Amino acid sequence: MYCNYCGKVIQDDANICAYCGTRVGSVAGRRKLMRPRGDRKIAGVCAGFAEYFDLDVTVVRVIWLIVAIFGGGGFLAYIIAWIVMPEEPEYAPAAPPATVSPTPPQPYRGS
Ligand SMILES: [Zn+2]
Numbered sequence: 001m002y003c004n005y006c007g008k009v010i011q012d013d014a015n016i017c018a019y020c021g022t023r024v025g026s027v028a029g030r031r032k033l034m035r036p037r038g039d040r041k042i043a044g045v046c047a048g049f050a051e052y053f054d055l056d057v058t059v060v061r062v063i064w065l066i067v068a069i070f071g072g073g074g075f076l077a078y079i080i081a082w083i084v085m086p087e088e089p090e091y092a093p094a095a096p097p098a099t100v101s102p103t104p105p106q107p108y109r110g111s
Helices: 045-053 057-071 074-084
Strands: none
């Protein structure tokens, strides 16, 4: 494929152009740290981190458990992440917009 920025031929699976350093390929925008609706055990926090850091979700869960057991702060961190991390939108668009502005709930007008 070609780099959108400098037009040079680059590897098909390349994420960054080797010539100009522009981010190309499937990873167009910065991924958002959010809790996916599928593949969740409790609140999807670990799955969200796994997706964000491109790790196996099981590895994240094991690390989190070890931290929770030995560090003590893991459980609290999970609760905080649960509250802070946004939930993945129900209908995830193919290319999520850079900024998601939540629409306020419409007042009930009756019918
Ligand atoms: Zn380039």
